[in-house]
Every structure is written in structure tokens, then in C-alpha cells.
Amino acid sequence: MSQPLPRIVPWPGPVPELPEQQRQLFAFALEQQLPVAAWRLPGTEHAQVCISRSADAALTGLPPALTPEAPAGFAFFPFRDSDHNPALFLPADIYWNAELPNQLHLDSTDNRASQLLAFVATEHAAVPQPLPWHQSAQPAPHTATPEEYHHLVETGVAAIRSGQVVKVVSSRAARRPLPAGFDVLRAFRDLCARYPRAFVSLVSAPGAGTWLGASPEVLAEIDEQGIFRTMALAGTQALAPGALPHHAIWRQKEIEEQALVARYIVSCFKQLRLREYEETGPRTVVAGQLLHLRTDFAVHLRQVPFPTLGTDMLRLLHPTSAVGGMPKQAALTFLQEHEGYDRAYYSGFLGPVNLPSSGVSRLFVNLRCLQLRSHEAVLYAGTGLTVDSDPEREWQETEMKLSTIGAILR
């Protein structure tokens, strides 16, 4: 049985400008200590917002089902599920899409929803500043020095040489002060404007804290035409000013690194005994100031009757070899033993499920992201290691990746 979105009701009272509508929705959710997410899909203009009626309702166990019958909401999953970093699925009890800004989807007989309607109708000037953003209860993670990161890369390369892993993706966190007067919702809009091709997100939830990101990587997507898509994204170089992406030259190291990720995706299709996938690439793509190599995979679900493909692939893919390594379990064990900090929601996945309509879901890998704490931001970045990795080059690569999201702190 399908679970449609709640009913449409008109925005109560005069409809303010889009940023003010967003601010009122977040102010309501945060004051009521509810989980809330805003996102903007790649190549689109309009933000969408989803609020759940309780924090408990957002706690989940299994990854979401990518089927039309599954509940509509926003998934926010950590790299590794744990009590510290719970897997969340924010049911879309209240949903708003800036494309149709005069409407709210909600069940007006529900208490929370009617509170929102009253808040929005009366609370124009009184939105508190700054907003009470959810904070993670976890301490700020350890931030590796260049020496520590060099050592991690050397240990990773040694593990590859010894055959313990084929590829591993090491990562680190970095702390940055928040600029005076930092406005989170303005930062979200700034990210949307800077990175039109990224999946831009802002999630604030009890237990998880507040996260902003601009991801270039689709994990699993089913679009309006019933096409399932995923991608193998790896290999990084800076986009030189004035250079054309398709003129980029890649070293053997990056070619191999990306080929491993593509091979992993093919092995997942094979596990599911699915042969009818289309593979395009690898080709060079732009992500902010960076270039990556990307292979796209597509399956036409209206021609290949495999209704659980999205769900099955999601469970096989996460965490992909673009953020963990290969073989998957050996790489994850290596990271647990050597990385020396908690990735939390960095390199987890996030995105809308059955929103804005049933059967349409878009999950992305949580990359180029930061966690907001009371007076600082924690930024995250990683690099895929191969036997040819050079520690200083890998450090520089994390610096470049950090500057994608770091741009909003300047």
C-alpha cells in the first residue's frame, strides 16, 4: 500500500519571501526540538524542507527501502551505525517545496502540524536569533596533524603492499572557527549558489547535531522515469583556472583507484544476478574547484522488473569503496584500527526517499560536509589510497577537499 504525503494546506497568512519561509520552518522545528532537513537537488533551483513530528520517530534501524510503498522522508545515515551516531529517517510529517511555496504538506488534525500553522501565522518578527541548532553530544573529534596524517597514509600504503587491503580511503577532521554573525540558513543558500551541480543539504536533528554539505556523489537514486542510478566517483585533481575538464590528464594511480570503485559496483550487480545495466565512462567531471573521474551506471526498472533493486543495491553499496575501500570489510577494519577519530555522519549517506512523489528517491554520499558546533565547524575530507600514494600529496588533497565546504566560512 502506498504512503502518500500528507494533505496540502495553504501557507497560513501572508506568504513571505522564500528565505523567510525557510527561516520560519527551521525556527519552529528547532524550538520544538524536532528533526529537520533542507536540501537542494543537483541542477535544480528549489530547496525542499521536511520536519518530523518527534525525535523518536526519526530513529531507525535498517537502511530505507527504496520502493514506492515505503514511507516518505529524509534518510540521514552515519558512516558506521552506533549509539553515538544513530541512523535516522525523518518521516515527512511536514513537507515544503520552494517550487510551490504557498503550500504545506501536513495533517492539520495532528497536534504538531497545527502548532506549526499557528506559529507561521503569528510569529513573523519573533523568530529567535541565533536559532537553537541541535548540537551533537559527542566531543569534537581528534584532528590529525600533517605528521599524523602522513603516518596514517604510510600505514595504509603498507597495508596495501602486504595484501591486507587493495584500497583504503583514509580521512581526517579539521576544526575551524565560525565567522562572526555566521548564519546557517544563509550558508545553506550560499552553498546552493556556489555549487549548482551538488546535492546541498542542511540537517539538524537531536542526537546527530547539525550538518551542512555539498555532495558530488550519488549513492543510489530512482528517478521519475523509473531509472535506477549509481556512480563510481574517485580520483581528484584541482581544476586549473581556465582549463577545460575534458583536457584533464590522469595518472595511473587515479585511473586504478577509480576503476576499483567501478569494479565494486559491477560486483554488486553480479551478486544480485543483474546483467542489464548500462555503464558510461569513466569521464572527467567538475565538483566545485575539483575534478574527479566518474563512471555512471543505470538500470531501467520499467524494462528490467527488479522492484527491490534500489533497496538491495543501497544495502550492498554503503559504504562504497569510494569512502571505505576494498575489500570492504578489511578496509573498514583498517580504518577502525588506524584512523583515530569518529567520522560520525561524514561519508554516511543522506537524501529524500519517496519525496516529492512516491517511487522517487535520491540518496547521496555525505561528502564535502561539516558539522556545526556552538562556536566552530568540524570539516571532513578523505583520500583514496593506492600503493602509489604519497603522504604529502594526500594531505594536500584533503586540504583541497576541505576548501569546498570551507568556502562558506570565509
Ligand SMILES: C=C(O[C@H]1C=CC=C(C(=O)O)[C@@H]1O)C(=O)O
Ligand atoms: C572521500 C572523499 O572523496 C571521495 C570521492 C571522490 C574522490 C575521492 C578521491 O579522490 O579520493 C574519494 O574517493 C571526500 O571528499 O572526503
